[in-house]
Amino acid sequence: MVTIKDVAKATGVAPSTVSRVIANNPRISIMTKEKVRKAMKELGYHPNVSARNLAVKSTKAIGVVLPSSADKALQNPFFPEILRGIGSVTHDMEYSMTLSSGITEEEIFAEVQRMVYGSYVDGIILLYSRLNDRVMNFLHDKNFPYVIVGKPYEDIDEVTHIDNDNFTAGKEITNHLIETGHERIAFIGGSKELFVTMDREAGYQAAVKEAGLKDCEEYKIHTEFLKSGGREAVENLLSLKVRPTGLVISDDLMSLGVLSGLEEAGFSVPHDISLVSFNNVYLSEIIRPSLTTVDIHIHELGAESAKALIEKTIDKSEPAKRITVPHEIVFRNSVSKREAF
Amino acid sequence: MVTIKDVAKATGVAPSTVSRVIANNPRISIMTKEKVRKAMKELGYHPNVSARNLAVKSTKAIGVVLPSSADKALQNPFFPEILRGIGSVTHDMEYSMTLSSGITEEEIFAEVQRMVYGSYVDGIILLYSRLNDRVMNFLHDKNFPYVIVGKPYEDIDEVTHIDNDNFTAGKEITNHLIETGHERIAFIGGSKELFVTMDREAGYQAAVKEAGLKDCEEYKIHTEFLKSGGREAVENLLSLKVRPTGLVISDDLMSLGVLSGLEEAGFSVPHDISLVSFNNVYLSEIIRPSLTTVDIHIHELGAESAKALIEKTIDKSEPAKRITVPHEIVFRNSVSKREAF
DNA sequence: CTGTTAGCGCATTCAG
């Protein structure tokens, strides 16, 4: 391994000088800089992170914590995509990204502790949010830089988070259904415990109310989309005396299950029933009918979270803030016009 | 930050002793061990990785590089799943895992160089394999520990790789179709450049030949599944005078596209056409019809690769080897019996 | 069984 000393020797300067040209210190003459750089290149010098980290007490690395992957939810294409978003900025800023690799909640917590106490990373991105989460509490207590993608359950204005305006998105997409003539619209969402679901549902409900449409409990379904993609949800809905003609579904992946269930039951989408959802993952484009869905800009969600976190690691006093990533509806083929009765 | 010195002082021993109890060195009396451990707990001591890494010249970290994510392929649930597999062993062995975060090929290469030269990681897992890949060549030249998930294009018995027996898998799943009475079976695969595709196709072909069935070129289709999920593939196939009754598709995600295309064109699966594929990602279970597919044990693929790599980082002279992860067919509802004509 | 010493590679005072 070629060290700073080697290039110092080769150049006939002191190690500290080499260190300074690495940092591009302005007090070094342009000439020696060139000379040193040349030697670095020739010798194949590359700085050693561990040494650097030790000296400066910082790592230029961020940790990313995925939800407990006991959860099948991890198979959601949302995750690779957000990782890409994060990666795009870590790459640009020459940070590295460490993934937490626990599977149970317990393990994850242990991992995070290691990351924090062991100085593995300068900050952490939480890709989930739960009520009373040990990890978040821990980070908070330790005053360790972290951001949340989504909406925190507690201390909402003390923790910087990156989210969409899911309420508005829910409202808009529901309005789209209303505008195309639908009057009986149901909502199918994942766990009520999740803010995403709640926000989107609230938006749906607001739209329904404002339009003066029927707002009944029977039309709001919550199901673990892990289990058979909400098959039951569909069955429940179809067994109603007055069936909905439009469905707002809180996640593309879930739509896939619902769609399949619908067609299996002999309903054609969008002919018999229209359907819209959220996320705009790749899937929604390749299935038939392709999905009208709100693109929540997953990549940007990731990128913004990384940016915000890095700022925070650089200046710990950076105030907590909320970053709202814009969304936009992508119109495709899962919705059809419905004439008034 | 509480260091080894602090606990040394608090315990009245030398720093080196503390270091030894951390390493659980057997030459330390059980008594002082207890004493030291107690102090560590009380003071909230946690070892600093950077310092440790610097001293031992190793990082207990592995790098994972994903395929260039210009590729939509990353949205394949295959990736989160394999990451989980890797994570399960890195966690157990107390390693950490760093994701490469480049998006273009160029960027990825730069990242890998940083990882290697900067001593960010002890070894690297490549989650893709391409002909004449700079990254692989680089790792190879530098004699840096790495493993490949899949099959390397070059130096196949010099690089340890973890793969399924895709040939056999292809053969078996095709045989399943044959056994259920299908006589005209087509293959739809991704890029011919990929070994996975090639191997699976070769298996398909072997099965077809052995069964004495028609083996024509028209029945072998290659398409970028990125684009509209192989819609054209389907159209081509359907426009044939003698249409196939069974389809072997090289990836579940692609099946999704094909399935949609088929139903859109008015064909019902499995009634009119049967279909089988590979991977057994979550999707294949939630769509209707659920997919008969070969489970390639993605998680295990990841876990084995991590294990093999870690072994290699510990003992660089570990010989290159090939690890074959078993597969198994999961029978679901995308295949129906076909009576002889 | 334990303490002392000397680095690991780099950044950063402080001099000059």
Place this chain on the structure above:
DNA sequence: CTGAATGCGCTAACAG
């Protein structure tokens, strides 16, 4: 503008 000295926190001989 540059060099010498010191220390980041930990491990690893070497003594004893």
